[in-house]
Amino acid sequence: MSTVVDEHAEPEVHAPPSPPKPRWRRLLLGPGWIRAIWMTALFFGLGFGLVTGIRALAGWDPVVFWDAIIVVAALTAAPIGFLAGLGAFDYWLAWAFGQPTKPEDHSGHGARRWTDYFRINTDHKVIGIQYVTTTIFFFLAGGMLAMLVRAELARPEADFVDPQTYNELFSVHASLMIFLFVIPAFAGLANYVLPLMIGAPDMAFPKLNALSYWLLPIAGIMMLSSFFFPGFGAGWTNYTPLSVEQPFGNVFFSMAVQWAGASSIMTALNFLVTIITMRAPGMTFWRMPLLVWANFTTSLLVVIATPFIAGSQFFVMFDKIMHTNFFDITEGGYPLGYQHIFWFYSHPAVYIMILPGFGIVSEVISTMSRKPIFGYRLMALSLVAILILGFSVWAHHMFVAGMATWLRIPMMITTLLIAVPTGIKVFSWLATTWEGKINFSTPMLWALGFVSQFVIGGLSGIFLGAVPIDIHASDTYFIVAHIHYVLLGGSLFTIFAGIYYWFPKMTGRMYNEKLGKLHFWLTFLAVNATFFPMHIIGIQGMPRRVYTYDPQFGNWNMFISISGFVLGASFLIFVYNMIVSWARGPRAPANPWRGMTLEWQVSSPPPLFNFDEIPQVVGNPYEYGVPGARHAVFNGDRHVVEAQETVRT
Amino acid sequence: MRAGSLIRVLLLALLLAAAATAVAIFIPWLPDNASREGERIDFVFWFVTAICIAIFSVVASLSVYSLIKFRAKPDDDSDGPPIHGHTGIEITWTVIPLILVISMIIVSSVALAQNDRDPSGSMRVEIFGQQFEWTVAYPPPGAREDMDGFVCFNLTEGSGEVDRRCKESPNLVLPLDRPARLHLTARDVIHSFWVPEFRQKQDAVPGLETEITVTPTKIGNFPFICTELCGLGHALMRTRAIVMQESQFEAWRRRGSR
Numbered sequence A: 001m002s003t004v005v006d007e008h009a010e011p012e013v014h015a016p017p018s019p020p021k022p023r024w025r026r027l028l029l030g031p032g033w034i035r036a037i038w039m040t041a042l043f044f045g046l047g048f049g050l051v052t053g054i055r056a057l058a059g060w061d062p063v064v065f066w067d068a069i070i071v072v073a074a075l076t077a078a079p080i081g082f083l084a085g086l087g088a089f090d091y092w093l094a095w096a097f098g099q100p101t102k103p104e105d106h107s108g109h110g111a112r113r114w115t116d117y118f119r120i121n122t123d124h125k126v127i128g129i130q131y132v133t134t135t136i137f138f139f140l141a142g143g144m145l146a147m148l149v150r151a152e153l154a155r156p157e158a159d160f161v162d163p164q165t166y167n168e169l170f171s172v173h174a175s176l177m178i179f180l181f182v183i184p185a186f187a188g189l190a191n192y193v194l195p196l197m198i199g200a201p202d203m204a205f206p207k208l209n210a211l212s213y214w215l216l217p218i219a220g221i222m223m224l225s226s227f228f229f230p231g232f233g234a235g236w237t238n239y240t241p242l243s244v245e246q247p248f249g250n251v252f253f254s255m256a257v258q259w260a261g262a263s264s265i266m267t268a269l270n271f272l273v274t275i276i277t278m279r280a281p282g283m284t285f286w287r288m289p290l291l292v293w294a295n296f297t298t299s300l301l302v303v304i305a306t307p308f309i310a311g312s313q314f315f316v317m318f319d320k321i322m323h324t325n326f327f328d329i330t331e332g333g334y335p336l337g338y339q340h341i342f343w344f345y346s347h348p349a350v351y352i353m354i355l356p357g358f359g360i361v362s363e364v365i366s367t368m369s370r371k372p373i374f375g376y377r378l379m380a381l382s383l384v385a386i387l388i389l390g391f392s393v394w395a396h397h398m399f400v401a402g403m404a405t406w407l408r409i410p411m412m413i414t415t416l417l418i419a420v421p422t423g424i425k426v427f428s429w430l431a432t433t434w435e436g437k438i439n440f441s442t443p444m445l446w447a448l449g450f451v452s453q454f455v456i457g458g459l460s461g462i463f464l465g466a467v468p469i470d471i472h473a474s475d476t477y478f479i480v481a482h483i484h485y486v487l488l489g490g491s492l493f494t495i496f497a498g499i500y501y502w503f504p505k506m507t508g509r510m511y512n513e514k515l516g517k518l519h520f521w522l523t524f525l526a527v528n529a530t531f532f533p534m535h536i537i538g539i540q541g542m543p544r545r546v547y548t549y550d551p552q553f554g555n556w557n558m559f560i561s562i563s564g565f566v567l568g569a570s571f572l573i574f575v576y577n578m579i580v581s582w583a584r585g586p587r588a589p590a591n592p593w594r595g596m597t598l599e600w601q602v603s604s605p606p607p608l609f610n611f612d613e614i615p616q617v618v619g620n621p622y623e624y625g626v627p628g629a630r631h632a633v634f635n636g637d638r639h640v641v642e643a644q645e646t647v648r649t
Numbered sequence B: 001m002r003a004g005s006l007i008r009v010l011l012l013a014l015l016l017a018a019a020a021t022a023v024a025i026f027i028p029w030l031p032d033n034a035s036r037e038g039e040r041i042d043f044v045f046w047f048v049t050a051i052c053i054a055i056f057s058v059v060a061s062l063s064v065y066s067l068i069k070f071r072a073k074p075d076d077d078s079d080g081p082p083i084h085g086h087t088g089i090e091i092t093w094t095v096i097p098l099i100l101v102i103s104m105i106i107v108s109s110v111a112l113a114q115n116d117r118d119p120s121g122s123m124r125v126e127i128f129g130q131q132f133e134w135t136v137a138y139p140p141p142g143a144r145e146d147m148d149g150f151v152c153f154n155l156t157e158g159s160g161e162v163d164r165r166c167k168e169s170p171n172l173v174l175p176l177d178r179p180a181r182l183h184l185t186a187r188d189v190i191h192s193f194w195v196p197e198f199r200q201k202q203d204a205v206p207g208l209e210t211e212i213t214v215t216p217t218k219i220g221n222f223p224f225i226c227t228e229l230c231g232l233g234h235a236l237m238r239t240r241a242i243v244m245q246e247s248q249f250e251a252w253r254r255r256g257s258r
Helices: A023-029 A033-058 A066-086 A090-096 A114-118 A124-153 A163-197 A207-226 A249-275 A292-323 A335-352 A355-369 A376-390 A394-398 A405-417 A419-433 A442-465 A467-473 A479-507 A513-538 A550-585 A635-648 B003-026 B036-069 B088-114 B244-256
Strands: B123-130 B133-138 B168-170 B171-174 B180-186 B191-194 B199-203 B210-214 B221-225 B238-246
Touching: A033 A066, A066 A207, A066 A249, A066 A292, A066 A376, A124 A163, A124 A207, A124 A479, A124 A550, A124 B238, A163 A207, A163 A249, A163 A292, A163 A335, A163 A355, A163 A479, A207 A249, A249 A292, A249 B133, A292 A335, A292 A355, A292 A376, A292 B168, A292 B210, A335 A355, A335 A376, A335 A394, A355 A376, A355 A419, A355 A442, A355 A479, A376 A419, A394 A405, A405 A419, A405 A442, A405 B088, A419 A442, A419 B036, A419 B088, A442 A467, A442 A479, A442 A513, A442 B036, A467 A513, A467 B036, A467 B088, A467 B199, A479 A513, A479 A550, A513 A550, B036 B088, B036 B168, B123 B199, B133 B171, B171 B180, B171 B244, B180 B191, B180 B199, B199 B210, B238 B244
Parallel strands: B123 B180, B171 B238
Antiparallel strands: B123 B133, B133 B168, B180 B210, B191 B199, B191 B221, B221 B238
C-alpha cells in the first residue's frame, strides 16, 4: 500500500514574507474590487487612447469614432482590465516578470465569509457555487426575455414591442440560455462534484479555474447590454448576410461569444487534465462514475468544437467592421460557409448541453433506485459513440439551406444513427429502475421527468432527422418545440436534478422536499402545456421568429403564452426554496441519499481540500445491493479491505 | 419478467399506443396536401409516426409500470437486486433501433431522390427574394428549359431587374398537375420559400441558385411564406401560391406579358 502524502501540509515558500503594507495601499493596489474598478476604467482609457490616437495621427474623420472604441476599449480592453484588477493574472504576471510570487498560503482558497464568493477564489467548491448561482441569475434573466416574447405572441397582431426589439428578445434569450446558462451550469456542477468524485483535492489548474469563472459575468453583461446598442436581432445563429447588415450592436454578441467560449475551453482543458492525472489510487477509467465519463467526453467536444464558433463570430465581426469579405458574395465570399463553420460548433454544442446531463441522471437514477447502473460499460461507450458521431452531423441544420443536395443523405444517416447510442442510454436508465427500490425524492423526479421529456424530444428529433419531413418542418414552431423539449425538458431538468441532488453537499443544508416536488410538478406540467402544442402549429404552418402570424394560430398561441407564464412563475418556487433552505434549512448529513460515490464519503460541505486522507478506490461506483461492496476505502477502515481480501483468498 | 407482469406491461403498451395514435389522427397535424412531392413527404411522415408510436408505447409502458411497481415503501431502506446488465438485452436494444433507423433512412432517401428530380417537361419558374417581398418570374413559353442560369433575373448583379420577355408576378401561380422547377435566389439576405400545402421548402441565398420541384395536385390559393429570419419585415414577407387549370394558367401568363 502506498503511503498517503498530504501535499498541502507544508506549502512551498516562494518568497520571504514581505513587511505589511499600509491599509490604503492594500485596498487600492491589492487584488480586489477597488482595483478592478479603476483598472477597468484605465484599460478602457487605454483602448480609447489607442483608437483615437491612431485616428488622429492618420487624420481620419471622425477622430473619436465610437464604433471602433466600443469594440477595442469596451468589449476587449476593459474586461481584461477588470480581470487583472480582480487579480486573475497576479500570480502568472509575477512569475512571468521574474518577481517573487506570493507564497501559497491558501488564503485564496475556500470560503470563510460570504465575501469570499465575490473574489478570485481557487477552491473548486467555491467556483462551483459561483458558477451555479451566476448561471441561475442569467437563467432568470433569459426567462424574463422569454416571458416578453410570449407576451408579444399571445395575440396574432403586433401589439407589444417593435420588430427590432422582438428580434433582439428572442436572440438574447437563446444566447443567454445556451452560453450563460446550460453550458456553464453543467461546468459549475461538475466543477463542484467532479474532483470529489475522482478523489482529488481540487482541479488540476485552480488559478485557470478561477479565471474561467470570471469570464462568464463579462460575457453575460455584454449580451444583456446589447439591448442598449440595437443590432443583435439576427437570432442566436447570427446567419450572414443578415448579421453583417444588422446595426452595430451585433458586435456585442460576437465578442460575448469569445469570452464565454474562452471560459468553456479553459474549463474543459481543466477537466481533461484533472480526470486524466488526478484520479485517486485505484480509480481506473472503468471505475469512474458516469458523471466523470460524461464530462470527459463533453470536454473533448468543447476543446475541439468551440474554436469554430469563435472563428465564425470573428469572421462576422470582421466583415462588419473591417470590411473583410468572408461571406460577402459581391466580393467572392460564400454565405453558406458561415453556416458550415457555425454548425460545426453548434451541433456538437447540442451534445455539450446534454452529455453532462446524462451523467447527472445516471448518478441520480442509480442511487435513488438502489441498483447498479444497467450496462455500465455500454453507457460509457455510448457517450464516446455520441462524441464521435456528433462531429459528423452538423449539416442536418442545413437540409434546406442550399448546400450540395447529395450531402443531405450522409448527414441524415449519421443523424439517425445517433438515435442508437441515445436509445441505449434511455433503455439502460429504465432497466436501472426495474426491480429497484425507487425513492421519488425531488432529484429523482427531475431525473425521471428528464427521461420522459427527452424521449419526446428524441422522437421529434427523428422526424427532423428524416430529410423529407425536415424540409416541411424546418424553421417552423416544430423546431422550437423540439429544441425546448431537449434543452428545457432535457438539459434544464438534469440541471435541476443535479442542483437538488448535490444541494445538501454544497451548502451543508437540506432543501424543502415539499417545495421541491411542487416545483417539479408545476414545471413539468407547464413545460408540456407550453411546448407540446408548438409541434402542432409548426406542422400546420407557423414559421418561427415572427412577431405576428396568421390568426388561425391565435388560440393555440394564447394557450401557449398562458402556460409559458405559469412555467416562468414555477421557477420562483425554486428560487425561494434555494434561498430559504441555504440560510435556514436543517443541517444535512454527509450522505443523505446513501450514495456510494466518493463525494458522499466526506462531510457536507466537504473539508477545505476535500479528503483528509486520500481514498483508495477498490470497486465500482454503483454496487448497490452487493453485500459488503465498497467503492473506496480510507486509511481508517483499511481493515475492511484486508478482511475482504482474506475472504477471497 | 413473470407472465403476469408481462401481460400488464403489454396491456399498458396497447393503451398508450392507442392514446398516441389518437393524438396522431384526431389532431389535424399536416395541412391538406396539394402537391405530388407532398404526398411522398406525407408518406415518410406517417411511416416515421408509426415507428415513433411503437417506440413511445414500449418505452412509456415499461417506465410507467416500473415506476409504479418498484417504488420503495416509506421505511424500506434495502437495496434492489445487484443486476449489472444483461448482454442479450443490451444487444437487442442496440440492434432493433438500428434496424428501425435503417428502414427510416431508406424510406426517406427514396422519397428525397424522387422529390429532387427535375422531371422532363417541367416548367421553369424563377423566384427572387428581397427584403421584404417575393417576385416570381416566368420565362416566355418558347424559352428553352435547359438553359443554364437565370433567364429572367440577372443573378450576378442581383438587382431584381426582370428580363423584359418574362412574365412577372407577386404571387406564385402554377398550373395543375404540371411539374414546376423553381429556381430561387435572393438579393440581400437569405430568405426561404415555403408553401405548407406543398410541403416543399428551400432557402433563397444571395449569390446561389437553389432549385426545388413542385407538382401541384389541387386547385386553390395557399400561403407562400418566408421561413428564414430576414430582418424586421420577416413576419410580413408572405404572399400567395395560386394553383389553376392549365388553360387558365396559359391565359393568365399571356395576359399583361410584355
